Amino acid sequence: MGLTVLLVPGREEVALTAAALERLRALGVTNVAVVRDQQSVGLVLEGWAFDPARSAGDALTAVSADGEARTLYPVVEMAVSAAPNGGGTT
Numbered sequence: 001m002g003l004t005v006l007l008v009p010g011r012e013e014v015a016l017t018a019a020a021l022e023r024l025r026a027l028g029v030t031n032v033a034v035v036r037d038q039q040s041v042g043l044v045l046e047g048w049a050f051d052p053a054r055s056a057g058d059a060l061t062a063v064s065a066d067g068e069a070r071t072l073y074p075v076v077e078m079a080v081s082a083a084p085n086g087g088g089t090t
Helices: 018-026 052-063
Strands: 002-009 031-036 040-047 070-072
Touching (some): 040 052
Antiparallel strands (some): 002 040, 002 070
């Protein structure tokens, strides 16, 4: 599954238009989460057919026409096990 985060600084909100959502769908995005803190709004884009290495720039253009957003890519992805230290079951 492809995943990327677009950070849009200095915005209180991000409006995803129907055209932007259609473009994201065409790029393979199936899920969008909106996150924010006091400085930025972020969009977490993911989808089985979404290839961030190939399409993150197009996704950025779809949601931020002014080009001020930044793109973050996953560096490490891992599962966290509920098994106790030393193996065995709980």
